[in-house]
Amino acid sequence: MRRIKSLSETLSSVLVTLFGLAVVTFMIGRVVPIDPTIAIVGDHAPPDVVAAARLQLGLDKPLPVQFLIYVQHLLHGDLGRSVMSSHPVTQDIAQYFPATVELATTAIIIAMLIGIPLGVLAAARQGSRFDQLVRVISLGGQSVPVFVLGLVALLVFYVKLGWAPGTGQQDVLFDGTVPRVTGMLVVDAALNGDWDATSDALAHLALPALVLAFFSLSTITRMTRAFMLDALGGEYIVTARAKGLSGTRILWRHGFGNIAVPLITVLALAYAGLLEGAVLTEVIFSWPGIGQYLTVSLLNADMNAVLGATLVIGAVYVGLNMLADLAYRLFDPRVR
Amino acid sequence: MLVRMDNLRVGFRTPQGVSEAVRGVSLTVGQEKLGIVGESGSGKSLTARSILRLLPGSATVTADKLEFDGIDVLSAREGALRRIRGKRAGLIMQDPKYSLNPVMTAGAQIAEAWRAHKGGSRRQATKAAIDLLAQVRIRDPARVAGLYPHELSGGMGQRVMIAMMLAPDPELLIADEPTSALDATVQADILRLIEDLVAKRGMGLMLISHDLPLVSHFCDRVLVMYAGRVVEEVKAADLHRAKHPYTRGLLECLPSLVKPKPQLSVLKRDPAWSAPQ
């Protein structure tokens, strides 16, 4: 019963946050200095055409009514039409989002596999040379602008060393050969059984994913280290030592065991942070994801597209946080 | 003798220099019940934990001699220490709320201690854990084995802790304020349990407490510590004949039902007690 209650609390807070998000995007859309009708009908349209368009967009109605209409459209998955592509924004996002998911997921897995052990070991040897090194690496990672890192990576691994293929998701050679299923090229190519295309897609994915991984590696490492220090200071660690357990077992079973679930929240946060890094990384690597879509729309003042993408990213973030919260409730005996 | 300790010193490095918390303690423990009494900060816990080398990383420990059953604890390698910790000497700490791992069930924590020293299968270990829970007089051991620490009461938690430390059949039990965090009614139960188990298994016991009457009632021999040093060592039965002014002072501060005093006396501290010798 208590679980159901706390679950409904989580859900209602998620709904409130999503509603607030809609308010914010709506407000941004209204303060825009460019008249949205002009953007549709063009600068030189005759006044009666402009007026008709205004009427059609519902811009003559009072703001609260406009907001209700906006929310109603949102609930139907209608984010408006992109001026640039002249497709519905929802369709555009469905087109671009999988590539971002592919990139960000690969990155978070790499960051996790490296960051968590680094953080755990740094905490285990607090104050040692190794700890200092980890501290410097993670502070450095936090300080490098991801677009500079991307440019440097391209310069070194593509231009100088020639290890990485160029920008984009695949070689021109494979252009249009892979039927779209999930939108994630590596997966689609593998599903198609086309191993050349798969390995080509993987090769294209590697460098941007590594750049992005480094971007969130520092957060994951630092948080893991901080959580671990907290856990290792616990009395139950003294108990575990008094039991005569091995150092490895104490560290991983008793120390890490206590932070594994809270770490899920950090990972969810880091994943959402990756969407931010993805915007810049996608621009550098010409990766056809939502970040690329967002920036191109920005430069063309395509407000529906910009706000739609913002809203979707926000919703993904809220959703991830909710999942982390649920995981917490499911797996942590202290909350259960 | 199980433990021989000669001139033990434990210090902590601070920006103002090393501050010594234990300043030259010598003691021995055999198959007996030894009580160590002292106020907070007197160094009694650190003294006890040094025997298993379970001090925080920032502590520096030196001693002319620190042996557990002839094994030099200070120079022992981690592997040798692990064969003492748990297996030959158990440590019970103050508050089960903090000393039990919050994300492992009681049964799993006991089974882990059992398996670490006796080996065997998971199933055997679980069975042993339930058996141990019964030995510490938990009524429904199979159910309690599946509970997490936050679902246990303080008294139950401490029983789990005791069961865990008894699992590998140690020769010495170090109990560091085992009842201070518990309700008064539960305290007596836990102490009686420890007393019975120690007698039944023929273990040595080191009981650390700030409660002088309790320790003298319970132990064979009492050490009184003050400011990192042992100031008095007496047979528990002879406590009323204690000589050191600190011990005398403590005894006089106690309210008595037999000879009530209109006003309890207050302990007056003499700086000479903690002056370097």
Add this chain to the structure above:
Amino acid sequence: MSSTRDWLLTDAPSSRRQAAWGRRYRRWLQFRTNGLAMFGLTVAVILILGAVFAPLLAPQNPGAQNLAMRLAPPSAQHWLGTDELGRDLFSRLLYGGRVTLGMVVAVVILVAPIGLLVGSVAGYAGGWADRVLMRVTDVFLAVPQLILALAFVSALKPGITSAVIAIALTAWPPYARQARADTLTIRHSDFIAAARLTGASGTRIVLHHIIPLCLSSMIVRMTLSMSGIILTAAGLGFLGMGAQPPMPEWGTMIATSRAFILAQWWVPAIPGIAIFVASLAFNLLGDGLRDVLDPRQR
């Protein structure tokens, strides 16, 4: 000299002022032992001085074009070389520091008081006010800072002022969160109860008792968030949504010279290094300050 030191380090200060300065001096002594933090402090000071005195230090006008000297490598005349329009990179870098640090200062001045006030009021008042304020921060935290800032800038007009407003609008929630958490721990302490018993009003308690105690963690957060602001500002500039060319902003400089990375890699690399160094300096400084001012957060 040594008498000042003794006065500061005495175990028995004779006034509150002496005790306060003594505490500060001890913290400074502790801070000084942290090499990385001292490095961060030194670099930050150099950057700030460089930005403030840019007109005196810059060897040339940062906007002066010299197309004959396009993309020149570093030389005695142009210490860091020139960009695609033949402008002196070193001078542009100094002036760029003014833009970047100016934006950082503007954002922090706007954001820290708002966050502090919102957080401490929410934490102290509790109940409804708390719930509403925290939901609002949740909404702003729900979108990554750069993306929300991009949306805001696109609605305003690309430029420095919009960028500052947009970053400020997205940067306050963490401050509020922190201040609220601090307030919650302070709120239940006995001295607050004592202040309430003497009849102090809620406003007085928040202003005189709670906010001063939140300050040290605020300073830490401010320093650490400065590096984040530098990165977001540079990111906006790089995407063409922040400072507009020909203004010498570091992110914008990278964006305009990106095409030359293959042949004249130092042209985009130099502002990139500048962003990295500035951001790293504030991160190191903040990390060191946290050890001294707010040890429980480690």
